[in-house]
Amino acid sequence: MVKITKVEPAEIESLSFKIIEEEAGEHGLAAEQWAIVRRLIHTTADFDFIKDTRFHQQAIEDGIAAISKGAAIVTDTRMAQAGITNTHLAPFGSEVHCFINDTGVIAAARAENITRAAAAVSRARDLLEGGIAVIGNAPTALIELVRLFQQGEVRPALVVGMVVGFVNAAEAKELLMNSGLVYITVAGRKGGSAVAAATINALADLAAKKSKR
Secondary structure, eight states, X not given: OOOOOOOOGGGHHHXXXXXXXXXXXXXXXXXXXXXXXXXXXXXXXXXXXXXXXEEOTTHHHXXXXXXXXXXXXXXXXXXXXXXXXXXXXXGGTOOEEEOTTOHHHHHHHHHHTOOHHHHHHHHTHHHHTTSEEEESSOHHHHHHHHHHHHTTSOOOSEEEEOOOSSSSHHHHHHHHHTSSOOEEEESSSOOOHHHHHHHHHHHHHHHHHHHTO
């Protein structure tokens, strides 16, 4: 017989975090890194994120600073945009943008025979200057962002590069880690829009806590 634990709605998240802490044990991550990785585990129930998540040494500091300044956040999918909660972003003035369905982006993608995700990166370059790129689905978007950065056309404060899949996902993230960009990523094939959004939610939570000190 299946035993269902009765939990009050307000207690579900805290109980989930308690279970994650117990099952993770000694993980060796710094406190702020763990706050992010724990959120990824909470989102996916996948403890592999402990060993697979990669942080540029400036990632958390620069991400918190960008959010605290109200930097723009640009996602590659509507799903990632919807997954980023406004609770902690609103006080700082950060807004979340997605251009995947922009008519100009659709036209450019057709004309240049590229994906809409790649075209959307070019469309968002002004917002990405000092902003945060959140790419959780399309390797082509991440590859295009690296290309623009290396050509000196855009310099985001942080790239949350968590593209997922079997074609160029792992390779695109390896490219990111060797690009000179400040990043948070996940080695290998895993990732996704929900994971990318969860990373921003965790960073926003850290920014909110820091602002109250």
